[in-house]
Amino acid sequence: MIEEGRPLFLQIAESVEDSIIDGSLAEEAQAPSTNELAAFYRINPATAAKGVNMLVDKGVIHKRRGIGMFVSPGARDLLLAERRTVFADRFVEPLLDEARKLGLGADDLGQLIRERMTASHTDTEGPAR
């Protein structure tokens, strides 16, 4: 659950973000508290608080005095836009580098991606159901 080599507060923030992106934590719903996160991941509460504060600063969650933390309206769109940029940097850039070496253009890449998406779609949907 927790990886070595990356700051814990980032991992805690990302775990909450993942729940918002996949919809298990809806907008306006109550987000886990610092203490709940600390107890669940068995980490220092101050470190969990740092992750939660990062999400508050980003506008992903907000505090309602005396009640707790809640997912802000528009949080999912905000995170999707952010993840899209990260995806482009982390995956699309190296993909394009390699494609250039192999002389593949945008159309060839599109073709390859469509082929693979169809194949993996059949793989997961086919025998499993």
Place this chain on the structure above:
Amino acid sequence: MTSVIEVEHLTKRYRDTIAVDDITFAIEKDVIYGLLGRNGAGKTSVMSILTAQNFATSGDVRVFGEDPYENGRVLSRVCFVRESQKYPDDAKPPHAFATARLFFPNWSQELCDRLVAEFELPMRTRIKKLSRGQLSAVGVIIGLASRAEITFFDEPYLGLDAVARQLFYDRLVEDYTAHPRTVILSSHLIDEVANLIERVLVIDHGRIIMDEETDAVRDRAATIVGDTAAVDAFVAGREVIHRESLGHVSSVTVIGTLSPDDRRRLGEAGLEVAPVSLQQLIVRTTQHTDTARTEGAAR
């Protein structure tokens, strides 16, 4: 940040040996510290001096802004759980707990009773006759239930099995969350406590070689693995703290957070990156300073 402990130029000598070598540091209020280092590095000496159980050779120690020696105002706010705590010969656990209850103003009998049940501590056996693990449990229970403003745990886990140690860590985080206080935890089981400690203090040969936020050092080092020539090209100009080779494959640990650009270069060169745990980082850093020390002495 408020400091509850301030240490300036502290030195402790035992005859010819320097146990603590001119160290200066501060302990912040309501933070859990990991005090880490090899056996004989000076951890217990520092803790004994801070709790007025030993004398400094020179230097200045302030606990809550005061000199701790024979200072009841300070000492009732400090709990020191020693690895080798001695109890009177005929004492049973309830005697030890009753004494602690008188001494510590924040003592929680409720927490004490709950921990006795959870650790399955036999209350009618003399402490002398308890197993090593049960003896450690007595110390852990006193340390937690005292809710002292500063609590030192000096290797509190000896003889405790993995389940009992987890119980200790869980109750520590839980009770700290409800009742924040300063905790200094000395341990060799670094990976077990790495996620619990907010700051890490590493002592080596009587000197402090690391005093940092634990989360900030998580990505401080990385191990680069692959073809020796490619690894060497990548690590050139970086601080190398460990190197292993087998045939033409090398595994080199470097200090410094890897940038996205570094990661890209590593990918292009076909090199792999392995994370370095806090335990590995401390072991490598300590070995590294040891080597530097031996080489310095040889010159």
